[in-house]
Amino acid sequence: MVVTEIFISALVTVLFEKLASGELLNLARRQGIYSHIETWSLTLEKVEAVLGDAEEKQITDKPVNKWLEQLQDLAYDLDDILDELATEALSRKLMQESQISTSKLRRLVPACCTTSNFSPRVVKFDFKMKSKIDSITTRLQDLVKQKNELSLSVHVGGSSLKRTGHERLPTTSLVDESGVYGREEDKRAILDQMSLGAVQHSDRKVRVIAIVGMGGIGKTTLAQQVYNDEKVKSCFDLKAWVCISDVFDEFLITKIIFEALSAESRDFKDLNMAQVKLQEILSNKKFLLVFDDVWNENYGKWDLLSRPFHVGAPGSTIIATTRNVGVASIMRSVPDYHLERLEDEDICSIVAQLALGTHDFEAHPDFKQIGEAIVEKCKGLSLAAKTLGSLLRTKVSPNEWKDILNSKLWDLPKQSNDILPALRLSYHHLPSHLKCLFAYCSIFPKDYEFDKYELVLLWMAEGFLKQSENPKEMEDVGFCYFDELLGRSLFQCSSSRQSRFLMHDLVNDLAQHVAGRICFRLDNKTESNMRHSVFLQKARHSSFVRHEYEVFQRFEAFNRAPNLRTFLPLPVCQTSQGFYLTKQVSSDLLPQLLRLRVLSFSGYSICELPNSIGNLKHLRYLNLSDTRGKELPESVSELYNLQTFALRCCKQLAKLPKNTGNLINLRHLDIAGTSQLKEMPLGIGKLTSLQTLSKIVLDRSRGLRVNELRGLSNLRGALSIIGLHSVMKVQDAVEANLLRKQGLDELEMEWSTGFDGFRNKRTEKEVFDVLKPSTNLRALKVESYGGIEFPSWLGDPSFSSLACMTLRGCKECISLPSLGHLPSLKELRIKGMDGVKNVGAELCGIISPQVKAAFPALTILEFDNMVGLVEWSTNLSNDVENVRQVFPSLASLG
């Protein structure tokens, strides 16, 4: 049995960083545990010195591997304690600050007397902490003793794998071009079988073509090439790509096909109803469906699924890819297409293209011999060629290539789960900071299509992305790492959905393999393997597929996994309307999982959360998007480590916790689509790390003022400012300093729809004037503004990225701003501007010899509900020459 390769350097690096934190050390001094912390640092240093050697040796040396496994476990526990200490330090600091500010207010107690060393909470903390600390110290010392018996040698500068010298950065653009070698014949053969064009009208049966071949040989790539072929595109009325995972559920698949074809989501009661609707769509249409990666061999199921397909027009085709000849024999109507291994020549092209950007090795004599030897190792598998090619791109010298060729990993004995050696190598050569990111992705089920942004937020929450040595924001570091994994062909782009990514099945196997017991998915398989508490004790990250009705028993295993950091339901299919989670999970299970960093109940119809959620001190990521609660427990505002708080589309949510302003580590507060959220707590302005703040609701009476935006200079993406009519002082708007918020690219500005006596036209104009955003803006929406005219910056050509603009319900305005000179404006919507009597030349701006055309990029122009409009005089209607001048790109006029 081959051992799991343990990744740990990155973890240890993080530990060192935490051990050196000033605040932690201060707390430690005060609590009398400083000497422990010191011992930990020193001991870990000894361990780190041999880590490089250990990581190398573990592949063949079982005791070393065991030792690393224990070390890994300890490192996680140590990390948890350090986090607990750091959180305690932070919470004391916050408490002290708030006491200082109250005492300043009251002018009663001097600040120095407010440190609360004597509260019962603190005493309890100390007591529990001391015993945990002692246990860690003992374990650490044990490990050092064991180390001495393993005869590991000290590598100067730590792990040899960490430093690969100058790395050629993988570029992602190359990925798409690869893998297209050597399949022209195959593609032609498939196209022949589809006999495009030459259809017998008597032939009403759907043609099913099965592409059969082993994993990694390139079945999906071939199917993609066929699917995206221009001839094919023009030959079919309807096309859909459906990824069939392990579970062959005919109802689910029918719903997915329906959604893919109709681009709408419906809640079907049963299979029959779904099939009837699907039939309506397919009826007399010539369709092409690709079923990628089919495993099911049950003829009955296939027969049932295929019922609606018979109504299609002649020539309708289904292409299925499968590893299994049995599957093919059930589905097919024409002989299987057996995909053979690629010729070495083609493999060579793939490897050379990815590694060197050339067609072969001829131009690189230094690499030729080694390269060709490596090509042989790929054994005709395109996946192996892609990952190896991508790996070689990061190695610049022939010697480094030689190391890969001569790696021990090629000759490991086969084992049951049979990871491709090429993939193993690719993992082995990942820099250590990428290893844990990659292994973490093993929590995704096979064929799961993940979102880049979400994954980066998860990585961040798990502590994989460091802030310190890098001036870049953690998120940006994460995006780079993501691209690197993509560049190494460990991730790939989804065929069906844009900006989604997935891992090849065999790569997913690899991730699961390297993650070992650290990660597990709560499905039927892991259930049985993971029954043993020993395994569950070690588990840190987990996920599960969200089901419609979740009973408590399903989560039984979590009860025995107290160290879990991740509780993550995944939406594998969005097609159901309701997902129900038993309340027991939040009331009984959650209080056991005190080490959670990532928690999501997203998508479940839950209405309330227990107050005990405030005990999850380590929590960084809380996703309650699309849940039903009206309000949240106040204790949420004690989750001081929280970075991501997602409440998107919580349609009932009316209130945020009063002390949300205490969440000083918050970076993303996603409250888009919360229409009932009409007031916001004071103190949002203290959250200076915020990057995402979907909206801010201003309020005259309770006092959340627009100048709260002052310090939020990291904001990015979209922001809605709601309630601008309540801004009474222009100075507040000046202080909001929108201009400096360079990352904002979508802005919505909303005044009240009531135009009653409280509104002040002059003030509103002045406020709008100074709320000038940065010119990076891409979209702007203005609603119910009450001034008579628009600010002059609106329409200024310096807004060169501005592509979408909506002006709506600004009833007092008597003229439109001049927008014709916005160079990138593509979509313009103007609605309900009652006061505008004529639309004339001023909308376009002056057309001079320098400015040849107004609205050079405009493709969509909508005017709607303009009750006062009497005249349209942009010369649009009567002069063709002018039309071209005024709206050269216009495609649709609504």
Ligand SMILES: *[C@@H]1O[C@H](CO)[C@@H](O)[C@H](O)[C@H]1NC(C)=O
């Ligand atoms: C929250 O969860 C939903 C559903 O899983 C997901 O689509 C969304 O991206 C998550 N939000 C964030 C900020 O990660």
Ligand SMILES: *[C@@H]1O[C@H](CO)[C@@H](O)[C@H](O)[C@H]1NC(C)=O
């Ligand atoms: C898991 O097992 C239960 C019964 O043992 C079964 O009803 C269910 O369909 C299985 N789920 C999956 C995803 O295989």
Ligand SMILES: *[C@@H]1O[C@H](CO)[C@@H](O)[C@H](O)[C@H]1NC(C)=O
């Ligand atoms: C519209 O046409 C009239 C004459 O046909 C011309 O004087 C005027 O300048 C034109 N306006 C614009 C905006 O082109």
